[in-house]
Structure formats: C-alpha cells, structure tokens
Amino acid sequence: MAVKYPVSRPWLAGQELAYVTETINDGWISSQGPYVRRFEEEFARYNGIAHGVACSSGTTALTLALRALGVGPGDEVVVPEFTMIATAWAVTYTGATPVFVDCGDDLNIDVSRIEEKITSRTKVIMPVHIYGRRCDMDAVMNLAYEYNLRVVEDSAEAHGVRPVADIACYSLFANKIITSGEGGICLTDDPRLAEQMAHLRAMAFTKDHSFLHKKLAYNFRMTSMQAAVALAQTERLDEILAARREIEKRYDAGLADIPQITLMPARDVLWMYDLRAERREELREFLAAEGIETRLFFKPMSRQPGYFDPRWPSLNASRFSEDGFYLPTYTGLTEDDQAYIVGRVRAFYEAN
Known part of the structure; x- marks a missing residue:
C-alpha cells in the first residue's frame, strides 16, 4: 500500500x-x-x-561550532553513543576523535x-537532546566548568529547548520541527564565536574580498530562499510546538494500555x-501494509563501520536500538489520523 501517513511531513502554513x-x-x-539576517536575528x-549564524545543514552547524572552538587533530570530543551519526561525523571532520x-x-x-571518559585531550562535551528530550544540561555545564571544557549542544531535534551551552x-x-528544506543555524552569546563561525561558513574571505584565504574554511552558506522559509517557520514556532504537544498526548493516551508497547519518557x-x-x-511490516510509515531508532555509534567497537552489544544504546522505533509525527497530523494509526497498532496485537 502507498504511504498515506509518512513519518514526517513539513507544515508550510504560514508566510513561506x-x-x-x-x-x-x-x-x-x-x-x-x-x-538570512532576518532569520538569524529572529531565531x-x-x-x-x-x-x-545560519548555515547549510545541522551537520555543518556542528562542524562550524567545533572549528570556532579550536577543535582539531589530537583533540577529543565527548559524544553520545546513541545519536544520529552526523554528531560524530562533525567531530571527525575537524580531525578530532569522538569519545x-x-x-x-x-x-x-x-x-x-561522562567524567570517566575525560582525558587531557578532551576539549568539548557535545550532548544531544534526543527526539526532543532535554539532556541534563545543568550537570553537563557543571562538569565542563570543573574540567575547563567547552560545550556544544546538538539541538537538531529540539527546537524550543532553551540553549545554555x-x-x-x-x-x-525537512523532517525537523521547523524546516527550510535543508539548512541549519548556530546560536551563541559570544560575539567572537559568532564572528568566527560566520567567517568559516563563507570560505574565510577577508573583508576586502581579496581572494586571499588564510585558513581552511567552507562554503556552508544558507541561501536567502531557504532563510525565507525558515523565518516563516520561526514566526509560528510556538503554534507548531503546541500542536505537536497535542499529538504526543493523543499517542500517549491511545497506546498506554497496550501491554506489548513500552512508552518512552x-x-x-x-x-x-x-x-x-x-x-x-512484524509490527512495522503490518503498519507499512496499512500505509503507515515508521522509522527505526538510531544505531549505536560503536556499531557504525567507521567507529566499530566489538563491545557494543553490552551497551544500553544497543538494547534500545533492538526494539525501538517511531511513529508518524508531523504538525499536520489530525486526531482522526492518529486514531487510525493507534487502531492499526491495536489490531496487530489483537490478531497476534
């Protein structure tokens, strides 16, 4: 059956x-x-x-952040085992090592x-707010202060969580809470870091645009067309977050009493x-046949070919990745849509 309920769908109902x-x-x-400037200022x-500092993707945002903080070969960055691989790749792109x-x-x-993984080479802690759950940033920031480390928040999945790093x-x-199709943005209170990230994203041009480039930089720029969409989305972010909160509540209510389902925090x-x-x-195959797309949890970083560690089966991340997945979650999902999806999940377990 064709996909009727995709995992994600952008909601472009404003001034886009x-x-x-x-x-x-x-x-x-x-x-x-x-x-571009309007979006940067509003967000x-x-x-x-x-x-x-707007840029071309969430991955390039992380790369710019690490570079601006001086991360490079010989350094280590503490990264979650359970995350999208772009978090680790951003570290590798700088020549540093993800731990x-x-x-x-x-x-x-x-x-x-985290503390047991900190060494003399550790430079940054990079927590990720997984699936929209805020990491314990107070504890992270206290640890960073104790060891004189910097912190980069990977908030790719957490628009609306107030940053502190x-x-x-x-x-x-396109599958994020707000979207510009492709794109990303870095936020900081430090004007020097902002200036450095803006410099690096635009090929490290000098002010006179003389084509003399004194450092390795990138073309990580966002176009004005993308920024126009991002600005329109940002203007409705409170409305989007509220709508998605209702989606969460309806799923919680509909799935809580199914014994074979374990709800997450x-x-x-x-x-x-x-x-x-x-x-x-089996459940995912059944739902797919009913037009309902689902998606698996992230694979642990130590299971990835580029970072393989044979000890990975003992990790919590491995355990969760074995039975975790997510359902269609997009702002335009209606109450009737969710009733159908929940009903199909129930039908699978009732028949099996």
Missing part, C-alpha cells in the same frame, strides 16, 4: 510562499539576501540568545558516565514520537 516570492522578485536569492531572539558515552533510560547521554546547533532539514518538545515494541519488525 510569500517570503520566497518576495525573495525571487527582488533577485536576492543568494546568501547575501536580507532574509536568536526567540531563544533569548544574542547571535545566530562515546552510553545513554540512560531517556536515550540521552548518561551524564554520570557555548554554542547550540540546530538542523532545519516525556519529551520537552516533540520531534518524533518514539516507543518500544515487542515483535517490532
């Missing part, structure tokens, strides 16, 4: 078309267009942060196990509705 049309009509479609203001820490029951990095990085991919903001299930693969 109007802003993009204005951008095209004005001819300002590159990164020099005014919408930073929404989060109570001084500076925003993995297992997750707790909420899937976030187990902060109590040196730099917070967001993804604007509450989320601070809803990116994806994650859960654990007995006979997961």
